[in-house]
């Protein structure tokens with residue numbers, strides 16, 4: 001059977017795309033490897049009506065509501081290849097190399113975070129080490145906050161984080177602010193620490209410096225480097241744009257990629273992500289994919 005649309009990625013963006021298509025009574029296949037970006041965090045914050053809900057609960061409810069439409073099929077597994085063929089796309093899934101056909105494709109792949117290689121950081125990711133102040137800053141209760149510099153772009157983090165608590169900017173050899181930036185940081189009340197970090201320790205995100213100092217923190221923020229969670233879009237020949245943390249799939253105003261008939265949404269196709277933005281993006285991609293089945297493009 002040829003599906004109207006195959007969606008690769010069944011998290012916030014993919015589920016939202018699927019819902020629009022299912023409600024247009026289209027045959028949809030969702031292929032999902034189940035590796036949501038926020039799987040390291042307990043609760044998800046900032047998504048209207050679901051603020052503080054466990055992240056997995058939101059996707060489980062979304063999936064149940066989507067699968068209530070009888071034109072939707074769900075396949076748990078990894079899409080390993082997608083190719084443009086006459087009339088649409090062929091997608092290869094999992095170890096069995098099962099092949100599925102769809103007239104349109106929606107890539108809702110999400111991104112992978114590549115974390116700074118500081119001992120103790122990875123196991124605290126999503127618990128006391130974060131990248132998004134809007135998602136996890138409030139819960140730190142105006143406590144002691146650190147910003148770990150990974151590049152000059154980290155100054156943005158250091159400038160905004162004082163709204164969530166007393167902020168120390170750990171330069172860690174990654175960045176040296178110029179006098180004007182130093183003055184801007186001072187005006188925001190940010191403390192600069194130009195030492196080198198040895199490791200993270202303790203229940204929160206206590207920093208142990210190479211010079212032996214121990215700096216207890218309630219939370220640490222850092223910019224990660226990101227890449228799309230799967231190479232499918234590159235394989236397909238989609239163009240990418242360089243974003244502040246890594247390359248994202250290039251899309252136009254209706255989420256069409258540079259490959260005709262393929263759409264992309266969510267973190268993989270925008271410069272900065274959140275659940276709210278992924279859901280909005282996914283809904284747009286779903287509607288655009290639906291209308292392209294009627295009008296072409």
Ligand SMILES: Cc1cc2nc3c(=O)[nH]c(=O)nc-3n(C[C@H](O)[C@H](O)[C@H](O)COP(=O)(O)OP(=O)(O)OC[C@H]3O[C@@H](n4cnc5c(N)ncnc54)[C@H](O)[C@@H]3O)c2cc1C
Nearest residue numbers: 009011012013033034035037038045079110266267274275
């Ligand atoms: C630690 C942490 C905490 C966060 N907390 C919040 C928060 O509180 N609030 C908030 O709004 N945002 C939060 N975010 C951001 C949020 O996780 C993302 O913006 C959101 O998950 C993006 O949704 P998405 O659907 O684009 O991608 P994802 O949720 O990452 O989902 C992508 C899906 O596609 C699947 N996939 C990828 N490639 C393939 C393939 N080849 N075949 C099959 N399936 C595939 C993946 O396995 C995954 O299931 C947090 C992020 C992190 C890292």
